[in-house]
Amino acid sequence: MSVRPYRDIIRRKSRQISVGNVLVGGDAPITVQTMTNTLTSDPVATIKQIHAIEEAGADMVRVSCPDEASTKALKEIVRETTIPIIADIHFHYRRGIEAAEAGASCLRINPGNIGSADRVREVVRAAVDNNCSMRIGVNAGSLEKELLDKYGEPCPEAMVESGLNHARILEDNDFTNFKISVKASDVFLSVAAYQGLAEACDYPLHLGITEAGGLTSGTVKSSIGLGMLLWSGIGDTLRVSLSADPVEEVKVGYEILKGLGLRRRGVTIISCPSCARQAFPVIRTVEKLEERLEHISTPMTLSIIGCVVNGPGEARETDIGLTGGGKGNHMVYLSGVTDHKIDTDGMVDHIVELVEKKAEELEAAEKSELLEASS
Ligand code: SF4
Numbered sequence: 001m002s003v004r005p006y007r008d009i010i011r012r013k014s015r016q017i018s019v020g021n022v023l024v025g026g027d028a029p030i031t032v033q034t035m036t037n038t039l040t041s042d043p044v045a046t047i048k049q050i051h052a053i054e055e056a057g058a059d060m061v062r063v064s065c066p067d068e069a070s071t072k073a074l075k076e077i078v079r080e081t082t083i084p085i086i087a088d089i090h091f092h093y094r095r096g097i098e099a100a101e102a103g104a105s106c107l108r109i110n111p112g113n114i115g116s117a118d119r120v121r122e123v124v125r126a127a128v129d130n131n132c133s134m135r136i137g138v139n140a141g142s143l144e145k146e147l148l149d150k151y152g153e154p155c156p157e158a159m160v161e162s163g164l165n166h167a168r169i170l171e172d173n174d175f176t177n178f179k180i181s182v183k184a185s186d187v188f189l190s191v192a193a194y195q196g197l198a199e200a201c202d203y204p205l206h207l208g209i210t211e212a213g214g215l216t217s218g219t220v221k222s223s224i225g226l227g228m229l230l231w232s233g234i235g236d237t238l239r240v241s242l243s244a245d246p247v248e249e250v251k252v253g254y255e256i257l258k259g260l261g262l263r264r265r266g267v268t269i270i271s272c273p274s275c276a277r278q279a280f281p282v283i284r285t286v287e288k289l290e291e292r293l294e295h296i297s298t299p300m301t302l303s304i305i306g307c308v309v310n311g312p313g314e315a316r317e318t319d320i321g322l323t324g325g326g327k328g329n330h331m332v333y334l335s336g337v338t339d340h341k342i343d344t345d346g347m348v349d350h351i352v353e354l355v356e357k358k359a360e361e362l363e364a365a366e367k368s369e370l371l372e373a374s375s
Helices: 045-057 068-080 092-099 119-127 147-149 157-171 187-200 215-231 246-259 284-290 313-317 345-374
Strands: 018-019 023-026 029-037 059-066 085-090 106-108 133-139 177-182 237-239 266-270 300-305 320-323 330-334 337-342
Touching: 018 085, 018 133, 029 246, 045 059, 045 068, 045 246, 059 068, 068 085, 068 092, 085 177, 092 106, 106 284, 133 157, 147 157, 157 177, 157 187, 177 246, 177 300, 187 215, 215 237, 215 246, 215 337, 237 246, 266 284, 284 345, 300 313, 313 320, 313 330, 320 345
Parallel strands: 029 059, 029 237, 059 085, 085 106, 106 133, 133 177, 266 300, 300 320
Antiparallel strands: 018 023, 320 330, 330 337
């Protein structure tokens, strides 16, 4: 029995696969991925974007391979980046083979869409020979005609059936190193499809609400859909689809996982909305701190609260706390305990210094724990 059972999430038991050196499924951490929007045939631009994506903490990244120039560039992209690359393939089985040979760690491909059994066999052989996994990606907007005829419209049952049909083709080729997604832009449809698929198989599931919208609306929609699924234990990896910079997708993905206690990364800021009682400009301070603390990946908590109404209570639960006080005297808490007072001038610089110092301490403690455990 855990101390706070109301926070427990019991994950669906999925089988585990490897996407390069990243494990997906089983008890592996739920991973965050995104997709580049540069031309893959332009390796310089794509590598630059992947570096920004890596910096933001993504566990893997998908790149489109619509033509031969893209799969040709893939080799260089794989060589110059660290995180596993997933090649997005539609219809062209040759691109799948080329991508696997170029070092992709996963092919996003629907075997039912690439033609004859021989072609499927060739792609599977290339995947096996190159230690490459796959993702079957069912999308409500591109369901097979037979399923639309059978069900009348895109519905959860049709999406599950589509996923299982593609899965069977790979199973018939003795290939099970894959995950499945059943995405729709409609939250209800997507969630019901994932719930159905979670019941029907034990393959790891890649979650996403497709074409979710812009930064704000897409974040809200994704948080509802992915939040609902993750909370009920469904999902092994995820992509938040936003009409925005891929780095934003990574940030939102992490925030969803952090909100549910499923991953921890970087500084989690707890801050009040501010009101007439604020003793310093809370909104501006939090904006500046978010920007200045982006480089910290060590998990820790920081509370920035405008006044004593909620400040001391929040500070008790966070690694570093700041509570606005009268006459510009704000209280700084370290590990939940009152430590010293500061005034508004230089407040942001001071908090950044404290966070950086705390991150160093936490990293050093983690390293010595690891050393102790290995000796
Ligand atoms: S903590 Fe204080 S400043 Fe912040 S919203 Fe509440 S009452 Fe207002």
